[in-house]
Amino acid sequence: MNGSVKLSARGVSKSFAVAGGQTIQAVRDVNFDVHENEFCVLLGPSGCGKSTVLRMIAGLEDPTGGRIELDGHDILRPDRERGMVFQSYTSFDWLTVQKNVEYGMKLNGVPAAERRDRADKFIDLVKLTKFRNAYPKQLSGGMKQRVAIARTLANEPSLLLMDEPFGALDAETRWNMQELMISIMETTGTTVIMVTHDIEEALFLGDRIVFISRHPGTVLQDMTTDFKGGKRVRRKEDVLTVPGYAEMERDIMKLMREQGSEEEQEA
Amino acid sequence: MPTPDAKRRTWRWFDYKKQIPARWVIALGIAAWAIFFAIWEISVPLGWVTPLLVPPPQKVLTALWALLTERDFLSDIGVSIYRVVVSFAAASAVAVPLGIAMGAFRSVEAFFNPFVSAWRYLPAPSFIPILLMWFGTGDMPKLALLFIGVVWFLATIVMDHTRSVRAELIETALTLGGNRKQILWTVVVPAAMPNVVIAMRQMLAVSWTYLVIAEIVASSNGIGAMMMRAKRFLHTDEIIAGILVIGALGLLFDYLFRVAHRLLFPYLEEHGR
Numbered sequence: 001m002n003g004s005v006k007l008s009a010r011g012v013s014k015s016f017a018v019a020g021g022q023t024i025q026a027v028r029d030v031n032f033d034v035h036e037n038e039f040c041v042l043l044g045p046s047g048c049g050k051s052t053v054l055r056m057i058a059g060l061e062d063p064t065g066g067r068i069e070l071d072g073h074d075i076l077r078p079d080r081e082r083g084m085v086f087q088s089y090t091s092f093d094w095l096t097v098q099k100n101v102e103y104g105m106k107l108n109g110v111p112a113a114e115r116r117d118r119a120d121k122f123i124d125l126v127k128l129t130k131f132r133n134a135y136p137k138q139l140s141g142g143m144k145q146r147v148a149i150a151r152t153l154a155n156e157p158s159l160l161l162m163d164e165p166f167g168a169l170d171a172e173t174r175w176n177m178q179e180l181m182i183s184i185m186e187t188t189g190t191t192v193i194m195v196t197h198d199i200e201e202a203l204f205l206g207d208r209i210v211f212i213s214r215h216p217g218t219v220l221q222d223m224t225t226d227f228k229g230g231k232r233v234r235r236k237e238d239v240l241t242v243p244g245y246a247e248m249e250r251d252i253m254k255l256m257r258e259q260g261s262e263e264e265q266e267a
Numbered sequence: 268m269p270t271p272d273a274k275r276r277t278w279r280w281f282d283y284k285k286q287i288p289a290r291w292v293i294a295l296g297i298a299a300w301a302i303f304f305a306i307w308e309i310s311v312p313l314g315w316v317t318p319l320l321v322p323p324p325q326k327v328l329t330a331l332w333a334l335l336t337e338r339d340f341l342s343d344i345g346v347s348i349y350r351v352v353v354s355f356a357a358a359s360a361v362a363v364p365l366g367i368a369m370g371a372f373r374s375v376e377a378f379f380n381p382f383v384s385a386w387r388y389l390p391a392p393s394f395i396p397i398l399l400m401w402f403g404t405g406d407m408p409k410l411a412l413l414f415i416g417v418v419w420f421l422a423t424i425v426m427d428h429t430r431s432v433r434a435e436l437i438e439t440a441l442t443l444g445g446n447r448k449q450i451l452w453t454v455v456v457p458a459a460m461p462n463v464v465i466a467m468r469q470m471l472a473v474s475w476t477y478l479v480i481a482e483i484v485a486s487s488n489g490i491g492a493m494m495m496r497a498k499r500f501l502h503t504d505e506i507i508a509g510i511l512v513i514g515a516l517g518l519l520f521d522y523l524f525r526v527a528h529r530l531l532f533p534y535l536e537e538h539g540r
Contacts, residue, residue, distance in 0.1 A: 058442050080444025090439040094457045094534050103453070104443035135534040148439070155443050 003036030006191050007057065007159065011066030013216075014052050026052045028216040030066070034159075034193060034208065039185055041206035042195045043252070045259045049217030050195045051163055057193060058084045058161050070159060080108055083152035087164040089144040091136040091151075097123065098132045100147050104155030122150040125187060126180065142173040146180070153188060162194040166201070175236045178204055182232050199252050204239050211252065214259040221255065223248070322504040330504035331511065340493060344512060347478055347489045350406060351520075354413035355474050359467060362421035366463075369422070370429025371455050380426070383419050391416035392480050399485055409481040409489075416477040421470045428462035429455060461532045468524035475517050 014027040027049040034040040042050040055061045057068055059078040068075045070082065083104070091100050101119040110118070123132055126146035136144055145165055152160060166174040178201060185192065196202055202209050206225055213220040227244025239245060278287055304324055311318045322330075334340035369376040369383075391412055398408040432455055440450045482491025490509050497505035529536075 058438075060438055060441065078438070078441035080442070082442055084439065084442040086435045086439065088433070088435050090433075090435050092436070092454070092457070094532070103440075107440070107443055107445045107449055107453070137534060137537050152443070157442075161442070 003038070005033045006036045006038070007034040007068070007070050007193070008032075009053070009057075009066070009068050012053065012056065012063045012068055013065035014049070014056060014061065015064045025216040027056075027063075028218045030212075030217065030219055032210045032219055032222055034191060037189050037191055038207045039181075039192045039194070039205055040208045040210060041202040042193065042210050042212060043199065043202045043206075044197065044212035044217065044220075045214050045256060046197050048212045048214045048259070050212045053212070053217065054084075054161055054163050054193060054195045057159070058082050060084075080104065080155055081158045082161055083155055083157035083159075084161040084163065085145070085148045085152055085165045087167045089136070089141065089148070089168075091139075091144045091147040093136050096133050096135055097128055097139075097147055100136070101150045101154050104151055108155070118154050119150075122154040125153070125184060126150045140173075142169050142177055145169065145177060149180075149184070153184070153190065158191065160190050160192045162192065164195055164197070167196070167198075174201075179234065179236060181205055182234055185232060199249060199256065200236075202252070203245060203249055204233070204236055209252070211255055220259075319501065320503055322507065327504045327507045327511070330502070331508035334493070334505060334508060340512075343488055343490055343493045344516070346406075347482065347491070347513075348516065350409050350413060350481075350489065351471070351474050351478050354410040355417060355471055357410070358414045358417040358421060358470075358474075362418045363425055363463060363467075366422040366425025367429045367456060367459060369426040370432075370459070371451060376426065379422075383422050386415075387419040387423060391477055392484075395481070395484055404485065404487070409478070409486065412481045413474050413477050417470050417474050420473070421466060424466040424470070425459070425463050428466065429459045432458040461528070461535060464524070464528050464531065468521060468528070471520055471524065472517060475513065475520075479513060 009030050009032050012027060012030040013025065015023045015025045017023050030053055032040075042053060044050045052061065056063050057070075057075065059075050059082060075082070091097075092103065095103060098116075098119055101123055102115045105115045105118060123129055126149055128143060128146055128150065131139060131143065136147065139147070149165070166177045169177060181192075182205070184190070194205065203225060209221075209223045209225065210219055211221040211223065212218065225248065227242055227248060228239070233239040233242065278285065280287070307321070307324055310316050310321060311323050318326075331340075365379065365383075369379050394415060395408070395412060398411050402408040402411060436454050436458055437450055440454045445453070478489070479491045482489040483495055486492040490513055494506045494509040497503075497509070
């Protein structure tokens, strides 16, 4: 699982100008590495700037300091090599599931026959085969997220970015989607960076957990989920009984609580 | 033995946020019109109004029939429809692309919006005298009035709808490798289009309003001109017939737009899974 360094963030910071000529620092001196084929989770309390970090990796926002490199190249703008799945549903209403999944390939000039084959493969992977010709309005929230995931993967990015992708789903759908992510990782071997504030999700999916502190966000702890012994657990309930799970969950909850209490002091 | 169902309340006439039976929805809708026509019908015999000013319904229908069969009213209707359709097509051809460009790009908005917004506040009918001097008495001044009555409003509404296309849709396309031109045509335009068509439907109703103003003030043909001729001869039945025809045409065009909306955007229907 620990291949060469894929992405590296060095001294990354981000300030926003707000009304009244002031600036707010959202992210300060963030450093971490993500390795090839790794599932990296950016975890932290809400409003800690972890989504801002992800958006900078996507190239949707520019850092005000430091640099982010992918395969040794600076990230300067959005690109198909860094596909992003958002929390809100982004399937295009006017396209069928099939056309949605083909959309990215079409932008990049993939020939029609290959588009169809690759779309079929990823529609099967996310188990939407029966809904290939349905429009998004006819799909449930979980299905719409699966369309978004298939569309991004079919475009063959070298890095899959996910911003709280299952945050809007109900509990049962959420863990179904998490198990789906495990099988996707096993099939495709993509490198993934996912933002979440759900500790269970982080422990179940993550090979690496980068804990970001509350505002201004910076890396508080960079952990690997060694208790899983370098393997991926396929079922959510099974991970709960792996020795070491409970300890790591407790440590992270403590971190989270300390972060929360800071806010109470400010208030 | 009484079942629990026996105690369950049936529907009531006045309940908050509750449905009433479908047949009553239809019956009540018809009833309002029936009462309206009944009052209209009996108001002359009962001496509430003079028949000269308020002709009874059947007299209006007779007048409408006579207009259509003997007085070539159809060509007046044709002229009016032609004016609305041509001017509206021209206004849409300018306003829709302009509105989309303004909604999509801040630079285009910064250039056009102060100009376009200001023109909205100049009442279109106030241009009638100058339009008559510029274009004479043909179709041109009417087409111009309808055009300026619609184009600024439509452009602004289209701009708003385009601006409210969700950022995540555009950002998704960016991270899939889309360039600006691709994103305009494959995300921004299709995402805004359903609302653009609704805006067009609403502005078409405005177009009919300006048409009547134009034809009443300065025209020798068209539905409004017929009504002004009828006024000269105290033919109130013909005036009311004209009002009915304009209302019916407005309804028809609105209906056509609804049908077009359903045909153009079938994917918006949630059922059919």
